[in-house]
Amino acid sequence: MTRRRVLFPWIAVALLVLAGGHAQLEAAGNDADAGNWQMIVLSGPTQIAVAAPASVTSFDYQAELASIRSAQARLTKEQRKSIDYWNRGGILRWNEILLELVARADLPPAPSADGTYPVPDANNPFADPQFPFGNPPYAARAYSYVAVAQYEALKAAWYYKYLYKRPSPAKVDSGVQAIPSASDLPAYPSEDAVVSGVTAELLKLLFPTSVEQITLKAGEQRQAALLSGKASASDIAAGLALGQAVAAVFTARAGADGMRTAGGTTAIWQAMAAAATARGEIPWVSQETPARPPMLPLFGSVRAWMMMPAEILNERPGAPPSTSSPLMQRELAEVKQAVAKLSREELATVYRWADGVSTPTPPGHWNYIAAPYIKNARFSEVRAARAFALLNMAMHDSAVACWDAKFAYYNPRPSQLDPQIRTVIGLPNFPSYVSGHSTFSAAAAEVLSYLFPNDSPAFRAQMEEAAMSRLFGGIHFRSDIEVGKDLGRRVGAYTVRFARTDGAN
Secondary structure, eight states: OOOOOOOOHHHHHHHHHHHOOOSOOOOSOOOTTGGGSOOSSSSOTTSSOOOOOOOTTSHHHHHHHHHHHHHHHTOOHHHHHHHHHHTTOHHHHHHHHHHHHHHHHOOOOOOOTTSOOOOOOTTSTTSSSOSOOOOHHHHHHHHHHHHHHHHHHHHHHHHHHHHHOOOOHHHHOTTSOOSSOOOSSOOSSOHHHHHHHHHHHHHHHHOGGGHHHHHHHHHHHHHHHHHTTSOOHHHHHHHHHHHHHHHHHHHHHHHTSSGGGTTOOHHHHHHHHHHHHHTTOOOOOOOSSSOOOOSOTTGGGSOOSSOOHHHHHHTOOOOOOOTTSHHHHHHHHHHHHHHHTOOHHHHHHHHHTOOOTTSOHHHHHHHHHHHHHHHHTTOOHHHHHHHHHHHHHHHHHHHHHHHHHHHHHOOOOHHHHOTTOOOSSOOOSSOOSSOHHHHHHHHHHHHHHHHSGGGHHHHHHHHHHHHHHHHHTTSOOHHHHHHHHHHHHHHHHHHHHHHHTSSOO
């Protein structure tokens, strides 16, 4: 059965808003010392060697300049449009593209005729169901891999830029136009090529059915860099090689981070349910018909960025209220009453934060929130990459910690304990405690409040709204929400502690 793809209204609007405005993104500074900022995965900026460029007076480089002059003399309307598009900032543009890819992939497989659910296969991505199913944990991991790889690659690029200090073509040759204006940032290796190379390789790994779109976009970014007078052919070649080499490091990490076995087995799911029963609790069961296997029950063992496995376990919250306790009965009654008496404003909150199928999921929602702050701050490309890396590392780690708790306790949803509760939005197919929205949102608010402290009240308010939307929607208890927020804050603090000492402040 083919999965039906429906783009939720908010993300369709969001992508239009982000795509709008073709004015050049002018950085407030070049961050010349970024090559010395602390690495996360690479051992250092020289782990991948970039050879010195030819002199700007050399025959080969002069030929490159002539080629740019010739190309600029024949610029088409579409090429100018492409230059305008990428001048907004490659990091921001690729984040928009990634939001779209996740939304397109965020559809659970439909059941087969025999009542079982097929599993997307990375080795056969075009089969039904297509790979991947871009669910929240998968999405959080994808955002983080792309963002961290971009950041590491750009730090390495900045090291070599300021080591070799080759000016941009428009600075070397007055016959080369700077479209729209020339920058003092050294051109070799090209940051656009670095970003296109590292991003395209990872996106092709994560979203193999979109290889054509990804490849075309990456080539378009490199061509725009050349036609705008920012980079020569050799600047671009060096940047592309560096970006692809960094991508290979991250591809190796992804292959061994535990994601391949995060789906678990029937025996593992049954053991989790049996353990809850042995504790005297009612275990979670799928409310779908036919019953669907739980979503990634071993994601809590996937490798985190800022936390060791022992720290994930140490941060695991205490047990939820017992399913037979008076406290659970009160929390159940609260959910039932909230759903029955929703105000218009509360219903709007539920839909605003639904983040269900065919959306970029909760982590993507927070990327969408962050993007205009990053744009308006006029960050350099490397500093913009840092912001997205910090945000998405925290949300990936919060996904790991949240899923660890969910499947440690295997707690039921409100509508399982009281079938009279009619959920306002789709019921996620995994245990209730703790709330993923609450955990993601608290971690995101923690990082964004560090990056943009003057706007912290706005981030905290959105975090509270996102968390409460799940109670209003009838899918989470109060304890799921409050404990999830606390867990997200604690997980986010690991990333903030790293950021305070990474050399970028």
